[in-house]
Amino acid sequence: xxxxxxxxxxxxxxxxxxxxxxxxxxxxxxxxxxxxxxxxxxxxxxxxxxxxxxxxxxxxxxxxxxxxxxxxxxxxxxxxxxxxxxxxxxxxxxxxxxxxxxxxxxxxxxxxxxxxxxxxxxxxxxxxxxxxxxxxxxxxxxxxxxxxxxxxxxxxxxxxxxxxxxxxxxxxxxxxxxxxxxxxxxxxxxxxxxxxxxxxxxxxxxxxxxxxxxxxxxxxxxxxxxxxxxxxxxxxxxxxxxxxxxxxxxxxxxxxxxxxxxxxxxxxxxxxxxxxxxxxxxxxxxxxxxxxxxxxxxxxxxxxxxxxxxxxxxxxxxxxxxxxxxxxxxxxxxxxxxxxxxxxxxxxxxxxxxxxxxxxxxxxxxxxxxxxxxxxxxxxxxxxxxxxxxxxxxxxxxxxxxxxxxxxxxxxxxxxxxx
Amino acid sequence: xxxxxxxxxxxxxxxxxxxxxxxxxxxxxxxxxxxxxxxxxxxxxxxxxxxxxxxxxxxxxxxxxxxxxxxxxxxxxxxxxxxxxxxxxxxxxxxxxxxxxxxxxxxxxxxxxxxxxxxxxxxxxxxxxxxxxxxxxxxxxxxxxxxxxxxxxxxxxxxxxxxxxxxxxxxxxxxxxxxxxxxxxxxxxxxxxxxxxxxxxxxxxxxxxxxxxxxxxxxxxxxxxxxxxxxxxxxxxxxxxxxxxxxxxxxxxxxxxxxxxxxxxxxxxxxxxxxxxxxxxxxxxxxxxxxxxxxxxxxxxxxxxxxxxxxxxxxxxxxxxxxxxxxxxxxxxxxxxxxxxxxxxxxxxxxxxxxxxxxxxxxxxxxxxxxxxxxxxxxxxxxxxxxxxxxxxxxxxxxxxxxxxxxxxxxxxxxxxxx
Numbered sequence: 001x002x003x004x005x006x007x008x009x010x011x012x013x014x015x016x017x018x019x020x021x022x023x024x025x026x027x028x029x030x031x032x033x034x035x036x037x038x039x040x041x042x043x044x045x046x047x048x049x050x051x052x053x054x055x056x057x058x059x060x061x062x063x064x065x066x067x068x069x070x071x072x073x074x075x076x077x078x079x080x081x082x083x084x085x086x087x088x089x090x091x092x093x094x095x096x097x098x099x100x101x102x103x104x105x106x107x108x109x110x111x112x113x114x115x116x117x118x119x120x121x122x123x124x125x126x127x128x129x130x131x132x133x134x135x136x137x138x139x140x141x142x143x144x145x146x147x148x149x150x151x152x153x154x155x156x157x158x159x160x161x162x163x164x165x166x167x168x169x170x171x172x173x174x175x176x177x178x179x180x181x182x183x184x185x186x187x188x189x190x191x192x193x194x195x196x197x198x199x200x201x202x203x204x205x206x207x208x209x210x211x212x213x214x215x216x217x218x219x220x221x222x223x224x225x226x227x228x229x230x231x232x233x234x235x236x237x238x239x240x241x242x243x244x245x246x247x248x249x250x251x252x253x254x255x256x257x258x259x260x261x262x263x264x265x266x267x268x269x270x271x272x273x274x275x276x277x278x279x280x281x282x283x284x285x286x287x288x289x290x291x292x293x294x295x296x297x298x299x300x301x302x303x304x305x306x307x308x309x310x311x312x313x314x315x316x317x318x319x320x321x322x323x324x325x326x327x328x329x330x331x332x333x334x335x336x337x338x339x340x341x342x343x344x345x346x347x348x349x350x351x352x353x354x355x356x357x358x359x360x361x362x363x364x365x366x367x368x369x370x371x372x373x374x375x376x377x378x379x380x381x382x383x384x385x386x387x388x389x390x391x392x393x394x395x396x397x398x399x400x401x402x403x404x405x406x407x408x409x410x411x412x413x414x415x416x417x418x419x
Numbered sequence: 420x421x422x423x424x425x426x427x428x429x430x431x432x433x434x435x436x437x438x439x440x441x442x443x444x445x446x447x448x449x450x451x452x453x454x455x456x457x458x459x460x461x462x463x464x465x466x467x468x469x470x471x472x473x474x475x476x477x478x479x480x481x482x483x484x485x486x487x488x489x490x491x492x493x494x495x496x497x498x499x500x501x502x503x504x505x506x507x508x509x510x511x512x513x514x515x516x517x518x519x520x521x522x523x524x525x526x527x528x529x530x531x532x533x534x535x536x537x538x539x540x541x542x543x544x545x546x547x548x549x550x551x552x553x554x555x556x557x558x559x560x561x562x563x564x565x566x567x568x569x570x571x572x573x574x575x576x577x578x579x580x581x582x583x584x585x586x587x588x589x590x591x592x593x594x595x596x597x598x599x600x601x602x603x604x605x606x607x608x609x610x611x612x613x614x615x616x617x618x619x620x621x622x623x624x625x626x627x628x629x630x631x632x633x634x635x636x637x638x639x640x641x642x643x644x645x646x647x648x649x650x651x652x653x654x655x656x657x658x659x660x661x662x663x664x665x666x667x668x669x670x671x672x673x674x675x676x677x678x679x680x681x682x683x684x685x686x687x688x689x690x691x692x693x694x695x696x697x698x699x700x701x702x703x704x705x706x707x708x709x710x711x712x713x714x715x716x717x718x719x720x721x722x723x724x725x726x727x728x729x730x731x732x733x734x735x736x737x738x739x740x741x742x743x744x745x746x747x748x749x750x751x752x753x754x755x756x757x758x759x760x761x762x763x764x765x766x767x768x769x770x771x772x773x774x775x776x777x778x779x780x781x782x783x784x785x786x787x788x789x790x791x792x793x794x795x796x797x798x799x800x801x802x803x804x805x806x807x808x809x810x811x812x813x814x815x816x817x818x819x820x821x822x823x824x825x826x827x828x829x830x831x832x833x834x835x836x837x838x
Contacts, residue, residue: 205659222658226704238693238716239641239784240624241808243684250694251680254673261670265662274657275669276704278697285645285695285714295704297657365658389660 007124008419012354012412017121018404021114025403028054028094028110029102038394039102043095043137043148044072044167044176051094053182055109055134062117064132067189070159071152072136072177075189078116080129080418088126088418089194089377090115090410091133092201093149093369097141101396103386103403108200109134111407115414126418128195135369142167150372196344196417197373200382200410202398206389207362214405215359216383217348220374222270222299222365223306223337229317231256232326235282235290246288250280252325253292256316260296263312270363271309272299296329301337301363337363338371341378348380351412357405382409427838430541431773435830437823440533444822447473447513447529448521457813458521462514462556462567463491463595470513472601474528474553481536483551486608489578490571491555491596494608497535499548499837507545507837508613508796509534509829510552511620512568512788516560520815522805522822527619528553530826534833545837547614554788561586569791615763615836616792619801619829621817625808626781633824634778635802636767639793641689641718641784642725642756648736650675651745654701654709665707669699671744672711675735679715682731689782690728691718715748720756720782756782757790760797767799770831776824801828 031054032039032047041048052074056066059076067075077087092108112132119126135153140146143165151157163174177183203209208216233249257275264271277295296313300306317327345361352359364381373379384406387397450473451458451466460467471493475485478495486494496506511527531551538545554572559565562584570576582593596602622628627635652668676694683690696714715732719725736746764780771778783800792798803825806816 203659204656205661206664207659207661210664224658236625236808237623237785237810238691238695239643239718239786240622240626240810241691241784242624242626242688243680243691244687245625245629245808248680248693250676250697254676257669257673258677261662261667268663269661272657272660272662274667274705274707276657276699276706276708277702278669278699280695280697283696286693286716287695288693289695297705299658365660366656367658389655389664391656391659393654 036394086195087131093138150369204391208385218381344380455813461561505614506550512557569788623810627804637800763799
């Protein structure tokens, strides 16, 4: 025991191999590279498979045993002293948006690999197995169901319905996998629940950069509600119709949009209101719109506050009804808020403090595979800042130092949990 | 002279033949009739030619001499005692919007014909010739240049460029006219300026109906300015980006839209602001729009007031620039305000009063062929109410009584001017 404690202390002090991690990110970033400097590795595509194959070859070189499952998630296991013990699972995803960046997902997967490689360097064994995971189709860009691989793994989406999903081009995931000889040849993962799941990811937002801290400890994810809003007024000619005689759907929509913004601002900093789509009918320059359809995306980490934001918008709609505009607000989709495991978050905070680093606790505004995992095992996430908060964009960028800092926290926490 | 005075008094007292006018409107309304109850007589189309041919046959039956010109305007002349005298010109147009109504344009042409028929009934001659005109391509629906025939007539558009205009399908007006054997066989109008131009039209707006008056005396037309507005912000993810970190182009656009409305309202009742088009980029439900492009249509009868409305919008845009949104407002098109002839308007007011009718004076918010004519000869317009102010729509509707009342004013005024 004494011997292990010394090894552990040495390992933790050493941290990860920053050069190796960065080189792996560079090498993987060249697979599916776009002219704009980003990557296009759409789920199940040839570029995606090529990236996966590179990752698998690195895993095998590191002595990890690679397996897969029915939806194409990839697991790379570093055995523990107790082979029956549940694994400490680390990972993210290797697929990208069509015009994606080099770090979204890839960073979490390769940092997991670096943790295993570093344990190898140090000749260090762990009590619990370590399992690096690359989740299939996290982005939902080609097959329109984000977090798909992790949802299937966690029993939230039936495998059969996931396999039946079709891309725009028409192929189903099942067809793609049937054509994937590498996947077909892989052994299937033995079904077992991991002990815990940790995901390291770029923030994809501006908070850490603005706060000038290198680490974010993610408290959970914001609740999301999507609405389809229809503002119906009366089509009229722009010229002959005096302002007071109009029932102008666009003016009503503009008021509603600003009310949503103001309501989200009243519940700062975690309230969000976004109108990303707005369609005017008939859409003619000199015709007062008779109807406006818009999308509304409201978010907050606290469901009660989100209720209040929603109610503000609905009340504004009701007031417009009295003014001759008919406003219809229908919920199109919702995702409940998710709270990450407080004990695991405590481990991350301890590791960050032990490394002498500043951090902030913040909710994630975007969904991650960790949300799926949190429904079945203790889960937590670490964020590192990315340049300008820009993501899903070829301009997505982090520094080698930022990549190393996040991986160091992951490494220290895994050593703490697994040994 | 005494004899003529008596005949004139009798004629004026008799008014038009309401049944005949209404039957003509019904008959013409069956040409190009749509299932929805409106008409589709796109300029130069087979349905349009059929309607024109019907009108021409009625003119010939009424003893009028029909001529045309290079762009296909149709003139039907009732000779005066003084054949050298310039004509009193009355008219409007027979083309329609694709989903147009039965009265827009047709009413003014057939009321002109009814004036001539009524003079025939009464065996009444006039000093000045009376000329009924049907202007070509007023709507600009198939060939995208409204008021085309009257613009060519008034020398505001060169004939050659008008003939070269192409429809969506690809045919030019020149090709359409070359295929039009009826038009080719018609004599060309002798070039001469009319003495005055009068146009009777449905209001296409709600003012007369709301004021419950049967007649509107049109003061002129509103100045119109069209702008292309671009609000540029920064694309960002709806989830991870706190409200304060956003440069949300849609929120800026919504503020600008409401500022335009408020500015138009400050110059009521003749200020107008309309946003008929609004396009968000990238147009995704969970992405904060990085750019919004919108159309802005501002109108006022007073150019100085319109300047002030425009300046309010520009100032709002400049304030947004300081908040990180870049607003660009470019003028896309403008039409100056037009003032109709005050002496002619006086004649219309006198005729209305002599018929014991209430009226309001109001500007026209829409363009009419009278705007073209006002640039070369004294011009005025009469409006009658239409149901709900609805036009450019199959539901466009007026009553026989309303049609008769307007035609009576036209008739009385023509008798006054021409005899």
